Amino acid sequence: MSAEVKAKQTEMARKQLSRESAQALNKIEKDFPDNPKAMDYFYDLYRRIHCEGEVPHPGKKVIGTTCVQVPEELIYAAGAVPVRLCNGSHTYDQLGAEFMPAKSCSLVKATLGMLSSGLASWLDEGRDIVNVTTCDQKTKSGRLMEEAGYRVHHLELPPSKESEAARTYWQSNVNGFARELGSLTGHKITRNSLRDSIARVARAQQAFRRLHRLRMAPLAPILGKDVFLVTNAYFFDDIDAWTDAVEALNDEVEKRCEEGFAAAQRRAPRILFTGSPPIFPNLKLPTLIEQSGAVIVADETCSANRMLYDAVNVDEWQLYDMVDAVADRALKPCTCPIFISDEDRKRRLLELARTFAVDGVVYQAFSGCQVFEMEQRSISRFLADEGIPSLYVETDYSPDDVGQLSTRIEAFIESLKARRRRK
């Protein structure tokens, strides 16, 4: 392929990408009335980054991450900025298809597509990525990233988290990563720098937890599509700016709660969203759910709740304990389906369903995401036993199935409404 053709293709992809993002953003912003004022920060952020192609952290040392298990505190402490590369774009999904088998996960394909397209301007010249060996596809895609010219640190994650052996194995891998980060950025992680970065992340988590709790209100004060947009922005936004923006949003949402404002219909069924993560611009399913008259009040996904909820606890504020503490945070509470047991995920879903007075659960699995597909049976049976209706949706990034999906979702929501009336 000549350079000219390649350049032309890249240009086409760029245009397609910006169109895709603009359409998705438009839908999220304009198709719904009464968006919170504080959401403008986030709409504007996506407009700049995704539609206009602005670089998130110009002039800074950036390190790409591919899963929630990367202890981002360490990256901040080493003087760099983590940017999560997990991608939600259909354009990139198509570009990435050439590297992966036909039946593989859209998210992994899209991430590879972005990295191979030459459009991945989020990283700096160092092209550094830390790839966690979570599922098989992510593990092997780390190798493909290397082939595409990236410098990849493979962070090995154990396949279970209950055993002490798994914990110590993971802790020692994270310690190795911490040492390597120091030589990579030229800033050794120190007691003070790590303490400060743990504080920054904790502040962001506090902001998220406040938003999370506000959604428990009997009248949903904010729509789930907006919250997904907010948490998704954590992937690439400046962490302090993000936290301030979320706190501003929290203040507004809190006021809404006091005023008795309802973001959806007063009797809209309350949905708990679980499974494969919605990542902009692929907020297809959440938007469909809320367009059909339900409201997402909570989630159990790695682009939102699982990423931001659990907090680091340090016992001794020395480097040795802090590194282990951030390692523990990434492993122990994680409800990712790649682990052998699904007990924690079940318990988490049940607890969320109860505290958020949920009417039903929507379980999204990207076709090709084997682990989420494999957990579907046990989770669905568990929810049924607990008397919680659930809908399993297998989908991908393509817009082709929207018609079919909306029929299924509307039917599910109607059944939830009917169930409520019977009660």
Added chain:
Amino acid sequence: MKRLRAFINGADIRRFRFWVQLGFFVLLVYGGYFLINLGQSLPTFSCGFNQPGRAGVCYLLPLQHQTHIPWDSIISWRGLGILTGLLTFVAWLFVFNKAWCGYACPLGTIQDWMTSLRQKLGIRYSTYSLDWFTRLKKIKYILLILLIVIPFLMANSVAGLPTLPEDMGTPFCKICPARMVIPAFTGDFSQWTVDFSTGTAATMTGLGMLVLGIFFIGGFINKRFFCFFCPMSALHSLFSKVALLKLRKDGSKCTRCGDCYRACDMQIKEIADDVESKTLIKDDCMMCFKCVASCPEEGALKASFMGIPIYESTEAGFFKRMTKRRKR
């Protein structure tokens, strides 16, 4: 009331514990000078060898005297003495449970001071692997059985064997580091000796000096090193289920993030992993309630007294403590 609750739940338990421990240390080690006497059955290491500073005596000392009893005297006034001693011990324990270890025990407090020193020097702590943990934790029960059986065998001949020599008396005290460490705080170093009067005495006191050395090294690198082997803790655990002070867990609220397990000085893994039990007082637990302070989930862990929650995990309290301690 609600504000009081929030204040207590947001409190820094470490600081609270530090002062309570210091208070108990002064009381139990120097109380005798002020004629305080809390009796002979204290469920904590208020060492009887610390005269005249002691404000009461560790129950293990009279217990080892009392079990030095011939068979035929058990049903007598001497047997009744064993019973009243045990009942007094249980009564103390019934109220404060294992918090005697986490808040009152002078030897425990000394170990916590050693931990603080290590921490200040920036030296990493060491832990046991889970394998060793499960193996070693049995030692305290063996010690408990021995400290009852040995005095008994001194007074009774079993299966025709000769009785044990009299200088095996109070065998546990001979090897207990508290006998050397605690009197030292009142300037009495007379226990820091090896008694060469007989072979048995030399062996036992020599062993004691060895344990003392291990205590200082182990206690410096492991948190609460000795407590793990403490027969008093084993004796507590026989009665701790019925006590009024309890550590409760609501498993449905637990995310198993392991934050409590991280904070636990006794490496109790169940505190994070067990989501079934309603009360969680393992035999090694010293009821310091650091786990409650380090839990970010509302009401997942709580200390309760007679069913009334007195200290509860809250999200606000967790982040408040984290921010405060980080600044120090």
